[in-house]
Amino acid sequence: MKARVRFAPSPTGALHIGGIRTALYNFLLARQSGGTMILRIEDTDQNRYVSGAEEYIVESLAWAGIQIDEGVGVGGPHAPYRQSERKHIYKEYIQKLIGTGNAYYAFDTEADLEAMRHATPNAQYDHVTRMQMKNSLSLPPAEVSRRMAAGEPHVIRLLIPAQEEIRLADLIRGDVHVQSALLDDKVLMKSDGMPTYHLANVVDDYLMKITHVIRGEEWLPSAPHHVLLYRFFGWENEMPQFAHLPLLLKPDGNGKLSKRDADRMGFPIFPLNWTDPKTGEVAKGFREHGYLPEAMINFLALLGWNPGTEQEVFSMDALIHAFSLDRVGKAGAKFDIKKAQWFNEHYLRVKSSDTLAAYLLDELKNENIPCTLERANQIVIALKERVTFPQEFWEHGKFFFIAPVVFDEAAVAKKWTTEAVQVLEPYKEAIRNISTPSAEQAKLLLEGIATENGIKPGQVLAALRISLTGGTSGPDLMQTIEILGGEETSRRIQFAIQKLPITKK
């Protein structure tokens, strides 16, 4: 069966990483069934609207490789896909509910509601309290008409049936039963004429012929209201299947993953950089942090879902193939960025060196350092196994372009020996004459000179590395010399010999 699914975020800020996962699961189901992925923007709250958020959502999904078949940005047979532009539709449908007596007008002020909530413990707008409130159920019809005619502000509420069990078959959680007496008369239409989530969502899902509602677990408590709405509209047979996804939890302790945690622990929580329009503060995205979209997707897919096999690495296509809603877990998943990094390393290593070289070349451009593709390739190959993020090619490879001027003191104290310098002196002279030594040549030359002096090559290597890179770690030394070239190698040794005192005999 071809699934028609939707991702329906609110443009209230940057799209959270959990939102990407929700979108991903929707997308996977759509693709796998040859169905349709819809993007609908739920902008019914004008107070929380943040400009730029919608563009951000679209861009984030595109970067993640989650393609939209229908909806905002691409159009489709059920346009418009922005709820603020569908106001008239909700107006029409809410009237049906008024007509069937499943919804009613309420005139209560904020103070009225406040008073009701504080009157008794656990009070809510429901069968217990509604007749004490100011609404078209409790007020005489004449007064209701009078208030309506006077244009008094009002909302429209859902009339929850007195006593019955509402059953919800959730694809992930199984049967969930709720007593209607415990449900509140949710507002469906706000006093500004905008629908609430509950109304707009159900109406749109129906009109857009959605087959599966895959959304976060935070919606589970209001799902019974939605079931009731389908029934009151007479759409029970067209009601989509529900799948409420477990939440993404913070890495340490408990609770929902928040931006605060991410900031505290130094990892991103938004797919792309996001500039808060109010504060101007920039939150770094996964992309800017150096995560590859395929790594992020792979990581996210496995946060809550597993294939039932021992396979861990999945391309988007492989995910589309393997995904199934019934292998989505019920428990919340803690967000462990280490695993995401591991995936990033993995995907970085399977990339072509030309692709990796492009990352380095980009950084070099920013630094105004010229470099050929060929040389960038060499560097990137030497560094490939030691980076987690693309920008590290520059960070770890800086010394290829900028000769060290300061040296690791501890290393110098230990390794900058008489013997080493004894070999480095003639080595720098010899290597200077070979403009492009191969790693093999560089090695043979060093071994030759060391042996002539009766010194083991191993006693020189650390010192050589110090002179070339300033430190003690890095890619293969001979490879480094090959990339540096004979002249530059010689110059660096020369500089180090001049600058560094021998502290150890």
Next chain:
RNA sequence: GGUCUGUUCGUCUAACGGUUAGGACACCAGAUUUUCAUUCUGGUAAUAGGGGUUCGAUUCCCCUACGGACUACCA
């Protein structure tokens, strides 16, 4: 507080009611390596607790504990 919901190594998770409870990340150790890293090999490490049902419970039921979500004219 109320409602809903969840609980297997530190983390993500696997296990028709019968397994030495498996894998991956992380961690530790060994090997390889001219350094660091990589790679390879090995290792530590879990069924929240208590009752049932059963010949046998990680698995089914109940209770307890501990989480989480929701409890707005926000989504």
